[in-house]
Amino acid sequence: MTKDIQTTDVAIIGAGPVGLFAVFECGMLKMRCHVIDSLEGIGGQCTALYPEKPIYDIPGYPCVHAAELIDQLEIQAAPFDPVFHLDQQVDGLTRREDGQWLLQTSKGTRIAARAVVIAAGAGAFGPNRPPLEGLKDYEGKSVFYMVRRREDMRGKRVVVAGGGDSAVDWALSLAEVAEKVYVVHRRDRFRAAPESVDRLHALAETDKLDLVVPYQLSGLEGSDGQLSAVRVSTLDGEERVLEADVLLPFYGLLPSLGPIADWGLSAERNHILVDPASSETNHPGIFAIGDISTYKGKLKLILTGFSEAAMAAHAIHPLVYPDRELHFEYSTSKGVPVS
Known part of the structure; x- marks a missing residue:
């Protein structure tokens, strides 16, 4: 039996560090998120491959273990009540007549969203x-x-x-x-x-x-x-x-673009080409951030992905709120909005 369609503002494919930070950035702009990941838990490679590996280039952390970074990102995203769909991958992505994107997962979950953010690292992972x-x-x-x-x-x-x-x-x-x-x-x-x-x-x-x-x-x-x-x-x-x-x-985990490769996105060497100013792909309303995206001069760092998450969220805002002008504010000024 086909499951009912769940609706959200933004569907994020990938629950690694960049995907989790995208939840926060979207939440700060009052946009709701559903997050889909092929692994059983959140954190992507940070959790599955090297949870105790030290990371030295995260601002504010002289050294942080990968698992601890994920714990903090989960806490940071929590006020915005993201909905997680784990242990499943997005098999289908189609555009509806109303302009929303419809995602269907390997477990039959269906999600309609104004925008899609692909933060899938090197793609979908499965165990070797x-x-x-x-x-x-x-x-x-x-x-x-x-x-x-x-x-x-x-x-x-x-x-x-x-x-x-x-x-x-x-x-x-x-x-x-x-x-x-x-x-x-x-x-x-x-x-x-x-x-x-x-x-x-x-x-x-x-x-x-x-x-x-x-x-x-x-x-x-x-x-x-x-x-x-x-x-x-x-x-x-x-x-x-x-x-x-x-x-x-x-x-190790076996990476693959999987169904993403069939979505008609412009790609280069198994990476999705995006506009560096917005992280938008060649399909309006679909964005790619983190390791899975590429553009001239890109640095493959987690902190680069964090920046791309912020830019993508601001580019998505007019898709979710077409009649509302976005006035940029620093987080120190507006704080974390209560959902």
């Missing part, structure tokens, strides 16, 4: 799944591709697979609450930040964490979706069985 027999039986029960709450891992035996920032960061974090953490990597060198790798090796000298290298995942044991053990092996055929309650395969 390891080729293990019976994997789907365990997904969402004891195999997860992102950690929504660290507390969910308290007292459990956790196998973290991977050698990048997300694997190392989560291994360090979960060692504080889990009964045991195993880190499985196919080589003895890690691709994470050197400081984090040093901490990982130091922790491996304790009984809280084991480095299982050079091994790779080879099989799962358990029943009814609950793991009891994870099998690992070397390229030479040496095998080990790790008693485990949870497997976290952190092999």
Whole structure:
């Protein structure tokens, strides 16, 4: 059964840092937002790939961890009551006769909006799944591709697979609450930040964490979706069985423009071309901000995306309020309006 159409002023595709800040900028101009993201939680790559990675170029923060930045952006956007549609992607985008854009998601959600802001980073993301027999039986029960709450891992035996920032960061974090953490990597060198790798090796000298290298995942044991053990092996055929309650395969996310590529937007090398003064695409009413957008001279930084979110919001205002002139005011003068 087709779901009823939900209406809003602005539909934002992508709940990463730039998408979240766009909620704030639109809210400051009294525009309501719905936010759609293909991941299970907000934060995009900051949450899914490197939650504990330090970021040094956010104004006002000499250093902030990625997950903390997302927490603060969520708090900043909260007064404007954004509606989140997570774990689904926008499959269809069409223009209605009344000029609004109609979005339909993979879960059948339908949203009508005056404007659309694409803040999808490098596109829609999906997990890079390891080729293990019976994997789907365990997904969402004891195999997860992102950690929504660290507390969910308290007292459990956790196998973290991977050698990048997300694997190392989560291994360090979960060692504080889990009964045991195993880190499985196919080589003895890690691709994470050197400081984090040093901490990982130091922790491996304790009984809280084991480095299982050079091994790779080879099989799962358990029943009814609950793991009891994870099998690992070397390229030479040496095998080990790790008693485990949870497997976290952190092999990265697979980016793709997905359905966005079929919307007739001008693109260059898998990036959407926009007007740098407004972030509007070649389709009036559709804007692109953050890493997914491009123009001559663009710097691929989060703070650039924040600026684009502000410019897009001001460009969208006359589409939502065609009879209301916008008088620019600093936030220090008008404060945060109460919805």
